Amino acid sequence: MVQQDGVMHHPILRQIGEIADAFQLETYVVGGFVRDLFLGRTSKDIDIVCVGDGMVLAEAVAKYKEVPVSLFKSFGTAMLQWDGWEIEFVSARKESYQLHSRNPNVSIGTLSDDQMRRDFTINAMAISLNKKDYGRLLDPFNGQKDLADRVIKTPCDPGRTFSDDPLRIMRAIRLAAQLHFSITPETLLAMTAAGDRLGIVAQERISEELHKLMATDRPSYGFKLLFDTNLLSIVLPELQKLSGKEQIGCHSHKDNFLHTLEVLDNLVNHSSKLWLRWAAIFHDIAKPLTKKFDPIHGFSFHGHEDLGARMLPKLFKRMRFPISKEVLGYVQKLVRLHLRPIALAKEVTDTAIRRLLYEAGDDLEDLFLLCRADITSKNEVKVQQYLANFDKVKKRVLAVETRDKIRNFQPVITGAVIMETFALKPSAQVGLIKEAIKEAILEGKIKNEYQEAFNYMLMIGKQYAL
Known part of the structure; x- marks a missing residue:
């Protein structure tokens, strides 16, 4: 028996079990809820599998709670809200796929069939809700052991798993970043091999997984996994092209991909804002297109901030990101201005500060966060020197803002x-x-x-x- 209070004393699960018994329906809680139960993580999503007609159980639960229920009969699923919980009901089923689509052909199945179709072993565990064996764990693929080992792998052949539904590739990477898990070598190889299959996945679904990855406390780990599996060149080629150092004579430049991930890590420690984090990913996106070499001065990337901002509308459209001023305009502004505060350290004039205040407007604080995160070097003395210069500029900027009230100003003469x-x-x-x-x-x-x-x-x- 599973002794976690999350199941044994969960009033919603107890009630669903009682309703299932009244209809003589074999019923289980499965998936992420069970996984998070073992990990001690909070979850507001519950997945219920019913061996029989899940629609009947969903409608009965909705009637008991007096809440509306959404039925998706073609997929054999239903969904309702219960006191802040989102509960999805599904009939136990088998799935088969055609090569051109990730939408499965569904047929009635057993609990075992349903567990076998799950994406990862840690999501394939089920706990009975029926009175006769309430709380009994069914774990045919040793998901509990994989949780203990902190690994992600598929319950069946990984090549088939990812070919059938390539979005599982993105889920594996996002889950690894969320849980701080590793992905087994054979699973990583299968992900790489199935990369081209991402072409059958709607871009919106891929971007949704990227947003979830970006919301974790270690998104850089996910982007590194995308790079190591050669999937980044498919998902976000502009970021992949930042990779690599180059040296000519005594001159060299750093790996701008690794630098970008370091900037992202620095920023994550100070802000959870999704689009500020994306600005960190995109801040140097135009460096490959602006790279030049001079035998005396070495490598330069002059104008990469302006070109990067101009690249974003096309990139956002392709990624199905919002193209509103509030989102696209915001990220463009941060990319375009990300060098400005540091440049002011060389010559901090009130005129230059007023221009920065006017252009940054309400996004000044976010710009400061991005600029500070952008200070990276293996030379700690150099980092501290740059940080001190940055703090001096920030203090001066805030002083000018307090005095002149320039931010977001409009000339009084219309x-x-x-x-x-x-x-x-x-x-x-x-x-x-x-x-x-x-x-x-x-x-x-x-x-x-x-x-x-x-x-x-x-x-x-x-x-x-x-």
């Missing part, structure tokens, strides 16, 4: 004021005058106060003979 003053219609000239006023404020020539800005506008008008 286009309407310009048109009314000079009797102009909407035109490029109005935009030029407005831009000149904004530049004067950023340069510190005038304050963003109405009368001072109005007088400056009149001076510009004279230059345009208005």
